[in-house]
Amino acid sequence: MGYWLDKLEKAKAEIKRKETPATVEGISDMRFSELERRNLAVEIYSEILGCSVWLCGNGKMVNQLQKDAPDALVFTVGEFKHLVELNPGPEALKQICTAKKTFPGSAIVEATPDEIPDSPKDNSDVEVSTN
Numbered sequence: 677m678g679y680w681l682d683k684l685e686k687a688k689a690e691i692k693r694k695e696t697p698a699t700v701e702g703i704s705d706m707r708f709s710e711l712e713r714r715n716l717a718v719e720i721y722s723e724i725l726g727c728s729v730w731l732c733g734n735g736k737m738v739n740q741l742q743k744d745a746p747d748a749l750v751f752t753v754g755e756f757k758h759l760v761e762l763n764p765g766p767e768a769l770k771q772i773c774t775a776k777k778t779f780p781g782s783a784i785v786e787a788t789p790d791e792i793p794d795s796p797k798d799n800s801d802v803e804v805s806t807n
Contacts, residue, residue, distance in 0.1 A: 708733075708753045717741050717750075724766045725749075725773055731756055742780070749773055755784040 712733040719728050730750045732738045738750050751759065764772060776782050
């Protein structure tokens with residue numbers, strides 16, 4: 677009988693955890709799927725960017741946040757996952773964020789290798805004309 681009581685206690689604890697309101701302490705332990713399910717947005721300060729970035733669980737929360745704070749830098753969970761996969765350096769991250777602010781409603785999407793243009797790895801010998 678101990679096995680079933682243990683399973684019941686675990687199930688009750690999981691239900692209680694899902695019904696518990698999000699707290700500041702609990703946010704860092706929250707999975708992306710839970711952030712999406714709870715329709716939450718989390719504000720994160722970025723030392724590299726020198727500003728706050730919002731991580732939103734879904735598009736509905738992005739729309740609401742952009743209405744409330746039109747100048748906010750906002751990423752969905754899906755965009756954030758793609759950003760992590762890209763693994764940009766500090767300067768590239770700043771450029772991505774500048775593009776997102778310049779083009780409201782723009783999004784980071786996953787690209788297949790066929791969609792990514794070839795670019796030189798070392799730009800030291802590339803000449804740029806300003807004419």
